[in-house]
Amino acid sequence: MNEWKRLVYVLLILSCILFISLNTYVYYLTIETSSNVTYLKKETKKLNDLKEENKKLLEKKNNIEKDVQKSDEENKKIESEISTLEKEIKDLESKVNSLNKQNSSKTVYFTFDDGPSPRTEEILNILDKYHVKATFFVTNQSDQYNYLIKRMYDEGHTIGLHTYSHNYKEIYASEDAYFNDLKAIQDKVYNITGMRPVLIRFPGGSSNTVSRFNPGIMSRLTKLVEERGFYYYDWNVDSGDAAGYNEEAQMNMIYTYSPKHDVINLLMHDSTYKYATVNSLESKIKYYLDNGYTIAPLDSSSPGMHHMVNN
Numbered sequence: 001m002n003e004w005k006r007l008v009y010v011l012l013i014l015s016c017i018l019f020i021s022l023n024t025y026v027y028y029l030t031i032e033t034s035s036n037v038t039y040l041k042k043e044t045k046k047l048n049d050l051k052e053e054n055k056k057l058l059e060k061k062n063n064i065e066k067d068v069q070k071s072d073e074e075n076k077k078i079e080s081e082i083s084t085l086e087k088e089i090k091d092l093e094s095k096v097n098s099l100n101k102q103n104s105s106k107t108v109y110f111t112f113d114d115g116p117s118p119r120t121e122e123i124l125n126i127l128d129k130y131h132v133k134a135t136f137f138v139t140n141q142s143d144q145y146n147y148l149i150k151r152m153y154d155e156g157h158t159i160g161l162h163t164y165s166h167n168y169k170e171i172y173a174s175e176d177a178y179f180n181d182l183k184a185i186q187d188k189v190y191n192i193t194g195m196r197p198v199l200i201r202f203p204g205g206s207s208n209t210v211s212r213f214n215p216g217i218m219s220r221l222t223k224l225v226e227e228r229g230f231y232y233y234d235w236n237v238d239s240g241d242a243a244g245y246n247e248e249a250q251m252n253m254i255y256t257y258s259p260k261h262d263v264i265n266l267l268m269h270d271s272t273y274k275y276a277t278v279n280s281l282e283s284k285i286k287y288y289l290d291n292g293y294t295i296a297p298l299d300s301s302s303p304g305m306h307h308m309v310n311n
């Protein structure tokens with residue numbers, strides 16, 4: 001019996017030892033597994049994070065590609081706008097060039113006041129010889145010169161009005177007096193030519209001081225004539241013939257003052273005693289043609305060359 005007991009004890013002890021060993025093993029196994037699980041969890045989380053980050057990066061990449069495409073389109077649009085603008089600039093430059101050309105084309109308007117007279121016929125012959133047209137600001141002279149007014153008209157010269165009487169005291173006495181006188185010369189030209197001139201030149205010019213016996217009359221008239229549909233012309237080069245300059249003195253005036261202007265309104269007179277004006281006319285024509293000027297008759301679009309009004 002004792003033997004059996006001993007055996008049982010031994011077996012019991014052995015089984016205890018086995019049990020403890022097994023437990024210990026299981027315990028360590030569990031610990032290791034748990035550490036592995038934690039590690040795996042960590043790694044899985046890292047992987048997920050990386051995936052997320054990758055997704056974000058892909059999204060960013062797509063957005064950037066979209067932006068690039070968008071900016072490509074915008075670039076194309078801007079390029080097309082630039083090319084349109086460049087074309088517009090070219091067009092404008094060509095317009096500016098053409099305007100500059102027009103502006104640089106030199107023009108002289110020959111204007112004759114106080115006729116008609118026998119000198120007018122001589123002047124018309126010279127103008128005809130050179131095929132140039134001028135402007136005559138006529139007054140009422142003898143009816144025997146009416147045919148000269150008709151000839152001016154027929155030959156394509158411009159007929160302007162210089163008043164009927166050219167009498168300062170009468171015409172500048174009042175606005176009504178001026179316009180009545182102007183109407184008289186307009187009617188006269190109309191009866192001869194069938195045309196009513198609206199281009200005018202004030203006797204003495206708009207800057208005259210001879211009218212100061214009626215203060216302010218020129219300030220009023222210069223406004224009124226335009227309101228009533230007339231165009232008034234002064235001048236910017238004076239031949240000096242009103243002061244009695246001879247041929248040489250007139251040419252000196254022209255040589256001195258013409259180079260200052262590309263557009264010239266040249267003041268001359270075709271009244272009876274202006275022989276020097278007639279005698280120097282060919283020299284004047286040649287001078288301007290040689291210097292690149294076009295000799296033209298005035299029309300309502302020509303520059304008025306208005307003086308400063310002094311009354």
Ligand SMILES: [Zn+2]
Pocket residue numbers: 113114162166203204
């Ligand atoms: Zn005059």
